[in-house]
Structure formats: structure tokens, C-alpha cells
Amino acid sequence: MVAVTCELCPRACVIPESGAGDCRIRVNLGGRLRATTYGRPSAVHVDPMEKKPLYHFRPGSPVFSIATAGCNLHCLNCQNWQLSQRGGEEMEQVYRADPPLLIDTALEQGCESIAYTYSDPVVFYEYVYDSAELAHRHGLSNVFITAAYINQAPLRRLCGVIDAANVDLKAFDDGFYRRVNGATLRPVLEALKVMREEGVWIEVTNLLIPTLNDDLAMIRRMAVWIRDELGARTPLHFSRFHPQYRMRNLPPTPAATLDRARREAMDAGLVYVYVGNVMGHEGGSTYCPVDGTLLIGRTGFWITENNLTADGNCPTCKEHIPGVWR
């Protein structure tokens, strides 16, 4: 009986023979760890980039989005729990899509990028890495939508093939991570710093859950940390919570809470702070921080107008807006 230690995420699961890691999909067979969902996604969609959400990365472009079963977090409010909280052998639907077929299909669908998303792509790391490397060779971008609960060595290697990431920073509180997500805060903050160092375009999402992580003092601490460690021009998305999975006892986040959080983060010095999951909210659009010109208007996941110049400048004052615009 040869147990193995997984080095991918901070859980450091010690997995006995015939057991799986906490993520359910990395399985010890015969003393070797197997990535059982490699090339076998269970969710495949074409989404707009705004759905990730990435607002400063190729806006409006279609992105080929995939996920396999499994996750290394266990959020009580998970919106994809039927995918993330199951192992590959429990899935009704498994597509056969090894990296070459994945890239061919993405190109056929007219996509410019591939998103590794829905569950947490950390757990299907090898599939992400091989697909992303091949995608680059075919002129596609790679976006990584993650909670960033990953160790630094594998992350640094992955950053070489990832162009943009949206990191779900669940709360700026370790206790919240332990109680609600079954994880810890510090590795996530370290991962964000690594991504910044490695030159990955980063946007941060914070889902505001009434009474659990909507305290303005905590939001200010988070905004100050983002400003100091990642830069004041890092986009931050405050997203609206909807009751689901094991957290149906709380109401949806009131719009006023999202407004207050947005104001607090902007007061702390962040320049691009957005409100998500609220149809038609003005906080879903991008404005020039210098003269207030509407640069990209959005309703939901859809762009209603795009006034940015091709190289990402405000058409009125020529202020450059950080991002990847083409």
C-alpha cells in the first residue's frame, strides 16, 4: 500500500491506495496519482467574456468554457455543486475532449479564448496546462476562473500559459474561509501576488453574502490590500449572492449593500470597481476615471456600447485604461 501526497493545493492530501484526494478526482491507483478527468469535461459552453467576469480582457469576445467534475473547495453556497462536489465516476455526462479536439472545437465555434472555469480548474491542472499550451500555439488566449487555492510552484508553472484570471476572493477573513469554503485565506492571497508577479492579467471577484461577509470594515481592508499588493487599477467585482445549495437560509444581497461596498472600495483607492449579477446597474459599466466618460456600457453579460479606442484609451481625454483590449 503506497500512499501519495498531492502537492497541488494547500490541503496536501495524503491519499492511500485506491483513495481520492479531497477534490474527488485525483485518485491513487497502484501508488501513482491519476488525473481521472484529464480530457473529460462535464461542462462545455460558449460564453461571453463578461460572464467570467472579465471586463478588461477582450470585451465582448466569445470564450469556449470548460470544466470537469471535482473541486478543492466545498462552498456552502456553491452555484455549480452538481459539478464541483462530485467525482468523475458520478457524472451522468462526460465529454471526450482531449486537448487537440478541445482546441479544434473552440476554433470551429469562433472563440478567441478558452476559459477553465465553473468548478475550480486547479483540480484538473494537467488538462488545463496541456490545453493552454496548445491553445497558445493556435493563437487562442487562456483565462483561468478560480478561487486560487493552489500552491505556489504549480501556479508559477501554470502562469506561463495563462493570460488572464478572475480570482474569487471569498472574503478577507480566514474564519469565513474555514466555515463557508472549507479552505484558508493566506494561500489565496499568496497566489494573487504570484499571478501579479508573473504578469497574468487579474480581476478579483467578491461575492457579498448578507451578514456573513458584507461588513464594510472588512471590505475596506480587502480593498486596501488589493490596492497595495495588486495595484489600484486592478478591477474588483462585487457580485450578488443568490440562495442555493446549502445556504438557502439567507436572502439575495440587497442592491444597497453592493452600492455601499462599491463606494467603500473606491474610497479606499480602487479605480475600477464593478457590481455584478444585478441587471442594468450602473456599476456594471466601465467609466473613465479622469473625466467620467462611459467607456463600455453593459447590461448583464452584454455590451450595449463600446467607446474605448482600439488601443484602450478614453476617446475624450486619451487616458489609458489598463487591460487587454484586442
Add this chain to the structure above:
Amino acid sequence: MFSWGRHLQRRELGFLGVVAVTLAITALYLNAGLRLADRGGVGWRTVDLGALQRRIESGELRDREADWYHPATAEEATAGGLR
């Protein structure tokens, strides 16, 4: 003057004893849970090996070797912690 102490009968003392033992057991149980949560290497899960093997053999799942692991040391098997 009314005194609780003087009026405590054997029956009440028994009841208080049951309450104290219940609280002690609850505290021990919660403490054990917290210690378990703080240990690393406990995150592994059992898996339906038969179903997994069948799906691997049919090609619905893969047995591609993963990156980022090593054979567990004896120390790792017994110690660690969420970092």
C-alpha cells in the same frame, strides 16, 4: 433563609451531574472536530473504485498520471495541517 445548597436533594445532584457530563462530552467532541480540521493529509476520500475502473476501461475517464505528487513519507501520513 432559603438556601439552594440545603435544598439540593440527591435527585437534583444527579441531574446536575448528567448536565455536567453532557457538557464535557460535547466540549470533547467539538475539540476533536477542530483538531481534525486543523490536520493536513486528512482530506482524502473513498471512491467507488468499481465504477471508476469501469469508466476508465470504457474511455469515459482517464488514468493519466498526475503532476505534483510524491510518495507519502511516514511523517506526512501522521502530521500536517491546513496552511
